[in-house]
Amino acid sequence: MRIFLFLMLLVISIASCRSTRKITTVITKKDSAIVVVNPAESDSAKSVRELIKKIESKEIIFNTFSSKVKVDYSDEKNNRVDFNAFVRMQKDSAIWVSIIAALNIEAYRVMITKDSVVIMDKIERTIQRKPLEYLQKITKVPFDFKTLEDLIVGNPVYLDKNVTSFTDQGETFSMSTLGEVFKHFITVSKKDLNLLFSKLDDIDVTRSRTANLTYADYSNVGSWMFPGLRKISLSEKTKIDVQLEFKQVEFDKPLSFPFSIPKSYKVK
Numbered sequence: 001m002r003i004f005l006f007l008m009l010l011v012i013s014i015a016s017c018r019s020t021r022k023i024t025t026v027i028t029k030k031d032s033a034i035v036v037v038n039p040a041e042s043d044s045a046k047s048v049r050e051l052i053k054k055i056e057s058k059e060i061i062f063n064t065f066s067s068k069v070k071v072d073y074s075d076e077k078n079n080r081v082d083f084n085a086f087v088r089m090q091k092d093s094a095i096w097v098s099i100i101a102a103l104n105i106e107a108y109r110v111m112i113t114k115d116s117v118v119i120m121d122k123i124e125r126t127i128q129r130k131p132l133e134y135l136q137k138i139t140k141v142p143f144d145f146k147t148l149e150d151l152i153v154g155n156p157v158y159l160d161k162n163v164t165s166f167t168d169q170g171e172t173f174s175m176s177t178l179g180e181v182f183k184h185f186i187t188v189s190k191k192d193l194n195l196l197f198s199k200l201d202d203i204d205v206t207r208s209r210t211a212n213l214t215y216a217d218y219s220n221v222g223s224w225m226f227p228g229l230r231k232i233s234l235s236e237k238t239k240i241d242v243q244l245e246f247k248q249v250e251f252d253k254p255l256s257f258p259f260s261i262p263k264s265y266k267v268k
Contacts, residue, residue: 048166051173052159055193060153060224062251065089070245076238088255089149096257111259114145120261127265154215154227156195160184172196178203194218194225209236222251 066088073081088096094113101107101123109120112132119128132145150157160177167174174187185199195215202209217229230244 044166048163048175049161051175051193052161052163055156055188055195056159058193058225059150059155060226060251062089062153062224063091064252064255065091065153065250066253066255067249068247070247072243072245073240075240087152088257089152090255090257091149092145094257095148095152096259109259111257112145112148118259120259120265121268125262125265126268127261128268154195154230156186156198159186192218192225195227207236210234221249224251 069085069087071083071085084100086098086100094111097110098106099108107123109122111118115132117130117132147157160179162178163175164178165176171190172187173190174185177184177186182200182202186195187197188195197215198213200211212233214231215227218225218227226249228246228249232242234240
């Protein structure tokens with residue numbers, strides 16, 4: 001149970017709201033990077049803003065999503081856990097997760113909505129109910145339901161307009177942005193603008209929180225390019241690594257979200 005809750009908090013802890021700050025400087029070149037200084041008066045800045053719009057235009061738009069996810073977890077104490085999860089989503093409504101333990105036994109079932117998280121422990125036969133705000137409180141990071149959806153389907157969620165630097169690296173574009181919670185370094189493929197890498201550093205230096213996210217194994221799923229492999233490395237007081245391998249991915253298929261709670265289950 002602790003591993004599952006940790007993974008839930010991991011997803012949430014790297015989610016932050018987009019900053020509403022505006023750029024107030026001019027873009028000038030320095031070495032290989034373009035330093036953002038006043039985009040309103042710079043052709044280079046306009047090009048960067050157009051690039052962000054193009055990246056945003058590739059956002060996966062869906063009504064429903066489903067996938068099997070192979071999860072591999074390891075930490076600096078040599079703890080290793082791997083398991084399978086089944087994820088289903090109804091856009092703007094529900095995120096349903098089923099965790100499969102050894103011997104193909106369902107261990108947990110989770111339902112996340114815009115205002116609540118319900119965790120069913122099918123081994124201990126218990127149920128937990130928490131408001132979504134509870135997870136925001138314990139992680140001390142603002143996020144919303146859409147951010148969770150975008151993280152799962154692989155959409156970029158940190159395209160803050162406050163760009164501090166930009167680099168053309170030949171086959172890739174990289175840029176740094178400054179948000180309310182994280183400094184974010186993002187890299188996309190120049191050929192297709194697919195998201196390749198994100199590095200998030202906590203603005204609060206007392207936390208020293210850093211997350212590295214790698215996106216790979218893109219393939220066509222319906223009308224979309226979907227990153228089938230994600231690697232997440234999170235460091236704060238300790239370091240952990242999680243790999244997510246998505247299989248059987250489908251968009252916009254009819255789905256059910258079974259979550260009936262037996263009367264015998266105890267509320268924790």
